[in-house]
Amino acid sequence: MTAQDHITIVDVPARKRRDLEWILEESFEGWYLMHSRRTLRDVEVVRAAMSSGKPVGLVMLKTLEGSVGYVYYIAVAKAERKKGIAKQLLADALRLFKASKMEEVLASVEEDNKPSEALFASEGFTRTSFGQLSRLHGSLHTLNMYRIMTVVPGEVLLRKAIA
Numbered sequence: 001m002t003a004q005d006h007i008t009i010v011d012v013p014a015r016k017r018r019d020l021e022w023i024l025e026e027s028f029e030g031w032y033l034m035h036s037r038r039t040l041r042d043v044e045v046v047r048a049a050m051s052s053g054k055p056v057g058l059v060m061l062k063t064l065e066g067s068v069g070y071v072y073y074i075a076v077a078k079a080e081r082k083k084g085i086a087k088q089l090l091a092d093a094l095r096l097f098k099a100s101k102m103e104e105v106l107a108s109v110e111e112d113n114k115p116s117e118a119l120f121a122s123e124g125f126t127r128t129s130f131g132q133l134s135r136l137h138g139s140l141h142t143l144n145m146y147r148i149m150t151v152v153p154g155e156v157l158l159r160k161a162i163a
């Protein structure tokens with residue numbers, strides 16, 4: 001567990017993840033809401049930002065090919081945005097990935113989602129592409145990663161090397 005200011009970041013086991021669904025409902029719509037709910041149930045790691053014992057944000061994490069980590073979804077309760085909570089969740093995720101020997105981390109965001117891209121940029125992520133990742137990992141591995149990440153048209157892929 002890490003603590004910064006009044007926020008603590010904790011691991012959330014599968015049986016307690018339902019308590020976080022309202023944050024997704026405030027943050028996503030349509031296909032994304034449905035998919036984020038399903039991912040919340042099934043994904044390897046969920047971390048929640050807690051304030052006074054109440055969850056105020058969450059991040060879902062997964063390992064892709066070998067040493068590549070993926071930030072699946074990150075969301076903060078509407079009333080708690082722009083206070084640096086997502087930044088703390090992302091910094092915590094990067095620490096976890098580094099501790100488990102990941103060498104790079106990917107995230108996909110909707111092209112016009114300015115808050116999200118600003119968040120990832122503030123932690124050093126930059127845009128990447130299928131071609132760039134293929135040069136690093138080969139096109140077969142890259143195709144497989146795209147499949148696991150469920151990157152859909154209109155999204156851009158972001159990358160940060162952490163080795």
Ligand SMILES: CC(C)(COP(=O)(O)OP(=O)(O)OC[C@H]1O[C@@H](n2cnc3c(N)ncnc32)[C@H](O)[C@@H]1OP(=O)(O)O)[C@@H](O)C(=O)NCCC(=O)NCCS
Binds near residue numbers: 074077080082114118
């Ligand atoms: C994207 C989201 C998680 C950001 O959460 P947050 O707690 O408000 O973000 P933070 O306060 O930690 O801000 C982190 C950085 O992003 C920037 N940022 C956050 N919201 C922003 C906005 N609306 N416009 C511009 N920049 C923004 C901050 O300025 C900060 O950058 P800095 O450190 O360089 O100042 C939140 O807006 C959200 O839950 N949105 C809905 C879900 C979503 O789109 N998730 C991302 C895709 S999975």
